[in-house]
Amino acid sequence: MHELYTWVFEPGFFTSGPVRTALVIGGLTAVVSAVAGVFTVLRGQSFAGHSLGDVSAAGGSGALLIGLTPLTGFIGLGVLGAGAMDLIGIQRVRGRDLATGIVLGAAIGLTALFLYLDTSASATTGAAQQILFGSIFTITSTLPVIITFSALALGAIALIWRPLLLATVSSDIAAARGVPVRLVGLAYMLALAVAVGLSSLTVGAILSTALLIGPAATSLHLTTRMGRAMVLACLTGVAATWAGILLAYDSYYWGSAHQGLPVSFFIVAVIFAAYLLTALPARRAAARPPETAAPVTDATGDQIAA
Amino acid sequence: MTEHAPASAPATDVLDVAGVSVSLSGRQILDDVSFAVGAGQFTGLIGPNGAGKTTLLRVILGLQRASAGTVALAGQPRSRRDSSVGYVPQKVLLDPDMPMRARDLVALGADGHRFGVPIRSRARRDAVAQMLHAVDADRFADARVGLLSGGEQQRVLIAQALISQPKLLLLDEPLANLDIRSGQEIVSLLARIAAEQQVAVLLSAHEMNPLLPVMDRVVYLAGGRAASGPADQVIRADVLSSLYGYHVDVLHVHGRVLVVAGPGAGQDADLAAAPAGETG
Numbered sequence: 001m002h003e004l005y006t007w008v009f010e011p012g013f014f015t016s017g018p019v020r021t022a023l024v025i026g027g028l029t030a031v032v033s034a035v036a037g038v039f040t041v042l043r044g045q046s047f048a049g050h051s052l053g054d055v056s057a058a059g060g061s062g063a064l065l066i067g068l069t070p071l072t073g074f075i076g077l078g079v080l081g082a083g084a085m086d087l088i089g090i091q092r093v094r095g096r097d098l099a100t101g102i103v104l105g106a107a108i109g110l111t112a113l114f115l116y117l118d119t120s121a122s123a124t125t126g127a128a129q130q131i132l133f134g135s136i137f138t139i140t141s142t143l144p145v146i147i148t149f150s151a152l153a154l155g156a157i158a159l160i161w162r163p164l165l166l167a168t169v170s171s172d173i174a175a176a177r178g179v180p181v182r183l184v185g186l187a188y189m190l191a192l193a194v195a196v197g198l199s200s201l202t203v204g205a206i207l208s209t210a211l212l213i214g215p216a217a218t219s220l221h222l223t224t225r226m227g228r229a230m231v232l233a234c235l236t237g238v239a240a241t242w243a244g245i246l247l248a249y250d251s252y253y254w255g256s257a258h259q260g261l262p263v264s265f266f267i268v269a270v271i272f273a274a275y276l277l278t279a280l281p282a283r284r285a286a287a288r289p290p291e292t293a294a295p296v297t298d299a300t301g302d303q304i305a306a
Numbered sequence: 307m308t309e310h311a312p313a314s315a316p317a318t319d320v321l322d323v324a325g326v327s328v329s330l331s332g333r334q335i336l337d338d339v340s341f342a343v344g345a346g347q348f349t350g351l352i353g354p355n356g357a358g359k360t361t362l363l364r365v366i367l368g369l370q371r372a373s374a375g376t377v378a379l380a381g382q383p384r385s386r387r388d389s390s391v392g393y394v395p396q397k398v399l400l401d402p403d404m405p406m407r408a409r410d411l412v413a414l415g416a417d418g419h420r421f422g423v424p425i426r427s428r429a430r431r432d433a434v435a436q437m438l439h440a441v442d443a444d445r446f447a448d449a450r451v452g453l454l455s456g457g458e459q460q461r462v463l464i465a466q467a468l469i470s471q472p473k474l475l476l477l478d479e480p481l482a483n484l485d486i487r488s489g490q491e492i493v494s495l496l497a498r499i500a501a502e503q504q505v506a507v508l509l510s511a512h513e514m515n516p517l518l519p520v521m522d523r524v525v526y527l528a529g530g531r532a533a534s535g536p537a538d539q540v541i542r543a544d545v546l547s548s549l550y551g552y553h554v555d556v557l558h559v560h561g562r563v564l565v566v567a568g569p570g571a572g573q574d575a576d577l578a579a580a581p582a583g584e585t586g
Contacts, residue, residue, distance in 0.1 A: 042404060158423050166418030169404070169411065172395035173466070176367045177419040220403050224450045227424075229405040 010250045018137040022202075022245050022263070025146055026136055029198040030211060030237035032150045035157055036195035037216030038226075038233050039188060043168050047097065048085060048189070050209040051104035052196040055081030057205035058107040059197075060131040061114035065121065070131060071141040074205065075149060075197035081107065082189040086182075134204030134264045136245065146198065153194040160184050165226065202241065203264045211237060214271035221278035240270040318381040320345050320474045320506040321366065326375030328361055334530055335361045339375070341525045341534035343474065343508055348500045350517040350537075351510040353527030359510040360396060362527065363476050366508075367393055380473060392467030392505075396478040400459055402452035408462045409434050409447045415466030437465045440503075441495060457488030461495065468499065475499075477509045481516060489516050496520075514541070515562050541565070 013019055040049045056074040063073025081103055088099035111131075118127035129135070139146075157164075167174035167181045175181050192212075199208040219232035244267030252260040321343040328336040335358045343349050353359050364370035366377055368384055377384050379391065392415075400411075412434045413424065438447045441461040446454055451462055460480055467475055477496070481489040497520035500507045511517060514524070518537060525534040526541070528549040533540050540546075541563055543556045553568030 038405075042401065044401075159421055161423045162414065162418050162420055166414050169400070169406075169414065170395055170398045172369070173393055173398070173415075174418065175369050176391070176393040176395075177470075179419050220405055224405050224407050224448075226405050226410065 008250075009246070010253045013246065013249055016249075019245065019249060021139060021143070022136045023242060025139055025143065026202045026241040026245055026267075027238045028146065028150050029195075029202050030215070030241040031234045032153050032195045033199045033208070033211040034215045034219075034233035034237040035154060035230055036192045037212040037214075037237075038219065038229050039157065039164060039168070040192060040212060041216045041220060042165075043188075045096070045192075046209070046213050048100045049192060049196060049212045051085070051100045051107070052078050052081055052193050053200065053205045053208040053212075054104050054107040054111065055193075056197050056200045056208065057131055058110035058114060060200060060205055061111050061118055061127065064118050064127055064131070065114055069140045071145065071149075071197065071201055074200040075194055077107075078193035078197045079190055082193040083186070086186045086189055129262075130204075131200075132204050132206045133262060134200070134202050134207065136202045136263045139201055141201065146201070149194050149198055153191045153198070156187055156191040160187050164188055203267050207264050207268055210268040210271055211241070214268075214275055215240065218271070218275045218278050221275075221281070236271070236274055240274060241267050243270045244268075319343060319378075320347075320380060321508065322376075322378040322381070323362075323366065324376050324378070326362070326365055326372045326377065328358070328365060328370065329373050330361070336365070336372075336532075337530040339527070339530075339532040341532060343506045343523070345473065346500055346504040346506055347522045348497055348507045348520050349509070349523045349525060350514060350521045351508055351525045351527060352514045352517075353510075353512065355512055357527040358530050359512075359527055360478055362532075363393075363478050363508075363510060366476060367391060390473045392470060392472035392475040394460070394463045394467050394475075394477040394480055396482065398459070398463060400452045400454075402450065404450070404452050406451050407448050408443055408451050408454065408458075408465075409438060411451050411462055412437055412465045412469055416469045433469060437469045438462075440468070440499065441465045455488070456483050457485075457491060460484065460488075460492050464492075464496070464499075468503070468505065472505060474506045474508065477507070479510055479512070481511055481513070486516070493517060493520055518563065 037049070040046055056078045059073035059075070059077025060070035061073070062077065063070055085099045085103050088102065115128050115131065130138075163174060163179040163181075163184045166177065167179055167184055171181050174184075196205075196208045196212065199211045203211050215233040215237035216229075218236050219229045222232055223229050244263050244265075247266040247270075248261055248263040251266075252258055319342040323342070324340050326336055326339045327334070339358075339362060341349075351359050351362065361370060365372050366384075368377075400406075406414075413430060416430065416433065417424065435444075435447070438444055441464050443458065443461045443465060446458055446462075451459060454462065464475075464477070464480075467477075475496075480492055484492065493516050496507050496509065499505055508525075509517065514521075514537075521537055523535060524537045524540045525532055526546065526549060528546065529551060531549050533545050533549055541556055543554060546556065546565060547553050547568070550567075555566050555568050557564040557566060
C-alpha cells in the first residue's frame, strides 16, 4: 500500500513549496478558465479565445522586456486585444473571424519580436518556454494578485450570466427584452481576456486554449443543464491541472536521466483524454431518440421527431 | 390603475403604428405604414419576401429606428425596455450542444434580461411548467432544446415569449421552416392563446392560406406600403394592385387564395416584390 502511495506521489510532492503553490494557483486558474470556457464554446468564440492567448503571449513577452511580471502583460494586452476585437466587429458573426484573425496575426508578430529581444537581452532561452508554454513551478506573481483577477473574472461572468445566456441563444430576443447586447458581449470578452491571461501563467499563452475549451467541451457532452455543465467543467479543469502537476513532478523520477517533463504537456494530455472519453458515449446518446415517458396522447396528437 | 381609464372611453389599441417610414442605406424599405392591432386580435402580416415585414417588426420592437412615424403600445409611445411585447424572431438557431432543456429556455424568457445568475424558486418553476403546458410542450419539457423538431422548438420559443405576460406577441415567419401539419398546429395554438390569454398576435408570413381561418385582420405589405383591415377587404385585386403598382389577380381556388401577377406585369415587376401566395 505504501509502495503504491509512493509510486503515485513521489517523495516530497506534498512538502514542496513550489508544488503547493502550483496546486493552488493551477486549480484557481483552471476554475476561471472552465467557467469562461463554457460560454466561449456556446457562443462559438473558441477562435477568439485562442487569439486572446496569442495576444497574451505578446503581452507577456513584452512585459518581460520592460521588467514587469508576465501576468501584467498577459492580462494588460489581452484586455486591450479583446477591446480591439470588439471595435473591429466581433459582435457581428461575419466580422468575427476577420477581426480575430487580424488581431491574432499582429499578436504573433509582436511575440516573435519581443521574444527575440528578451532572449538577446538576457541571453537565456527560458523566456520563450515560460511565456508560450507556462511555468507553473516558478510563478512570479503573488497569490493575492492572482486571486483578485480570478474574482474579477468570475464576478463579471456571474453578473452578466442571464443576459449573456439569452444573447447567446438569440441576440434578437435579448435586444428586444432590453438587454444591452453589445455591452454584455464586451464585458464577457474582457472577462475572457483575464481568464486567458491567468491560464497563460500556468499552461502558457499558447496552450491556454486547451484549458479554456477542453474542460468546457467535455462537460457539454455530459449534461443538459447549464449549472451542471459549469461544475463539471471546473472539476475537469482542476482535476486535469492537478493530475498534470503530479505527473510532471513524478516524471523526474521516471528515467535515470532525472529530467522533469513539462507540466503543460501533461495537463493538456489529461484534458484531451477526458474529452475523448466523454465524446464517444455522448455521440451514442445523441443518436438515441430523446427519452420519453410512457406514450402520451396529447391534445394535438402530433408525433415527436427525434 | 382603474381611474386612468374611464369606463366610457373606447378600448385602447394594443399597438398603433402611424405613418412609419424606414430608409436603409438610401433604399426606402417602408413607406408611410399605418395600422392598429386591438387587444386579443390575431393579425397576419402578409407580404412577399423583401416586402419589409422583418423591418416593420423590428421597428415595433424598438430595434430599428424609423425615419418617420410613431409606434405606440397601449396608447403610450414605446420605450426602450418594454416587456409588454413578446418576440419570436425568424431564425433562432438552437445549438444541439447548448446545455439547455426546453424548460430552461422558457425560464430565460421570464428573467433572462436581469443581471446575475438564475435563482431557483417554486414560483418560477410553476410559472414555467404552466407555460409549457399552455403550448402543449409538457412531453419534451426536459429534452435538450437543440434536439427538438422545428415545430417543438417553435412551441418552446412561443412559451419563452409569453411567460413575461405580454399584451402583444410578435412572430417573424414562424411557419417558414415547418411542414404543413406542424404549421397548422402552431397557427391553431396561437389562435387559442390569443383568445384564452387576451394576447394580441401579429404574425408575419409570406403564405397567407394557413392563416385565413384564424386571422381577424390582415396587414398586407408590398413594395414598402401597407393595406390593413379584415381579410376580405384587403385581399382584393384592386387593393393589392395599387400596393404592388401593377395589376395582380386574386384567385379563389378550392378555398385557397392565390395572388398572381396579372398579364403584362411579369416582365417589369421587381422579382423581390413578386406577389405572395402563389406557392405552397
